[in-house]
Amino acid sequence: MGTEFHDTMRSLDCHNQLLGDTSALDRALKHDGYLFLRGVVDTTMIAQARQVVEAWFRSQSVLTTDHRVVPDGPDRVERLGLHPPGLSDTQIWQWIALHPTMRQLYVQLFGGPGYVLPIGEYQFTWPGKADCWSRIHQDAPFSVNLDYVTFWVPLVPIDARLGGLALIPGPHDAKSFHPTLDDGTIAPFIPPKSFNSEDWHRADLLPGDLLLFGVWTPHCGLPNDTDRLRLSVDFRVQPPGMQRPIIGVVVEVDEGSISIATEGSGVRTITLDGLTVLRQRTYGGPEPVDPRGYLGQRVVAVAEHGRAIVIRYPRDYVPGIQVGEPQAGVLQPGIQSQVSDLALPPVVNQ
Numbered sequence: 001m002g003t004e005f006h007d008t009m010r011s012l013d014c015h016n017q018l019l020g021d022t023s024a025l026d027r028a029l030k031h032d033g034y035l036f037l038r039g040v041v042d043t044t045m046i047a048q049a050r051q052v053v054e055a056w057f058r059s060q061s062v063l064t065t066d067h068r069v070v071p072d073g074p075d076r077v078e079r080l081g082l083h084p085p086g087l088s089d090t091q092i093w094q095w096i097a098l099h100p101t102m103r104q105l106y107v108q109l110f111g112g113p114g115y116v117l118p119i120g121e122y123q124f125t126w127p128g129k130a131d132c133w134s135r136i137h138q139d140a141p142f143s144v145n146l147d148y149v150t151f152w153v154p155l156v157p158i159d160a161r162l163g164g165l166a167l168i169p170g171p172h173d174a175k176s177f178h179p180t181l182d183d184g185t186i187a188p189f190i191p192p193k194s195f196n197s198e199d200w201h202r203a204d205l206l207p208g209d210l211l212l213f214g215v216w217t218p219h220c221g222l223p224n225d226t227d228r229l230r231l232s233v234d235f236r237v238q239p240p241g242m243q244r245p246i247i248g249v250v251v252e253v254d255e256g257s258i259s260i261a262t263e264g265s266g267v268r269t270i271t272l273d274g275l276t277v278l279r280q281r282t283y284g285g286p287e288p289v290d291p292r293g294y295l296g297q298r299v300v301a302v303a304e305h306g307r308a309i310v311i312r313y314p315r316d317y318v319p320g321i322q323v324g325e326p327q328a329g330v331l332q333p334g335i336q337s338q339v340s341d342l343a344l345p346p347v348v349n350q
């Protein structure tokens with residue numbers, strides 16, 4: 001599938017009328033599998049984040065000052081890989097996720113503080129990026145018992161030609177569309193034929209808009225038919241009440257257990273058994289069979305009753321120490337903050 005049917009793809013419903021009613025927002029997120037909110041993210045913050053990300057791409061000589069990809073740029077962007085360390089070093093998704101205005105938004109959406117997981121991505125779909133439709137997926141099969149809400153945040157205006165994100169609305173709870181392969185493992189992607197073209201929904205987005213979706217919502221980044229980069233960030237936030245993973249550095253491993261030095265709750269030891277999913281740094285390859293490979297590594301672990309369900313790597317760092325209270329208050333769509341510097345806020349993960 002190319003970009004030809006994006007214009008006629010069904011539109012996401014906007015949920016702004018539910019703002020101010022956290023129960024209704026929660027019900028809609030569960031029922032629709034997503035929330036689409038217009039103009040709720042601080043646009044000054046997003047403009048600064050865009051400046052940072054574009055500056056990094058300009059430093060790689062692939063982007064012009066008027067936001068165009070240079071003629072031989074698409075191939076060069078592809079060669080940067082999906083997770084360029086230099087882009088990650090800007091720490092700009094964490095800056096957005098921990099920004100005071102975002103923390104205020106978590107309170108408005110969830111009725112309490114959000115906890116930002118150390119799992120975030122910079123998306124930079126380049127013109128002509130191939131095989132976008134072969135990357136349809138749900139997050140749940142990768143996250144195994146780790147629940148969260150994905151915050152998908154456009155940094156640039158996104159129309160049908162630039163593509164953006166499409167998803168399949170619906171509760172989908174606990175229903176995996178990922179086929180099981182012959183060797184018993186779960187396929188990393190969902191075959192496109194699993195859905196009809198009219199099942200897919202998308203929306204034109206502006207900086208300040210926000211797309212939230214749950215771990216069972218099938219989604220896919222769309223192809224880009226322009227001469228610009230589609231820039232967005234996505235990060236994962238846990239509303240109050242969701243079970244937190246254990247996050248820290250592995251300090252001890254033996255046959256039956258793993259000990260993780262956390263930032264807020266000391267060293268936690270959990271048992272490993274034959275059912276523990278041990279994930280390697282990149283998905284799609286062979287999983288590590290020897291848990292001793294995690295020694296000295298920062299990990300995210302999901303445990304139940306002291307038993308490790310999954311050990312995985314974070315994607316970037318977010319402080320786990322909880323300091324300070326988020327400012328309560330109601331954000332109005334279109335709010336602009338007075339924050340104009342690029343300094344990271346103090347250590348705050350609520």
Ligand SMILES: O=C(O)CCC(=O)C(=O)O
Nearest residue numbers: 123150165220221222234
């Ligand atoms: O933005 C994209 O292209 C894909 C995003 C995605 O897969 C995610 O947020 O989980």
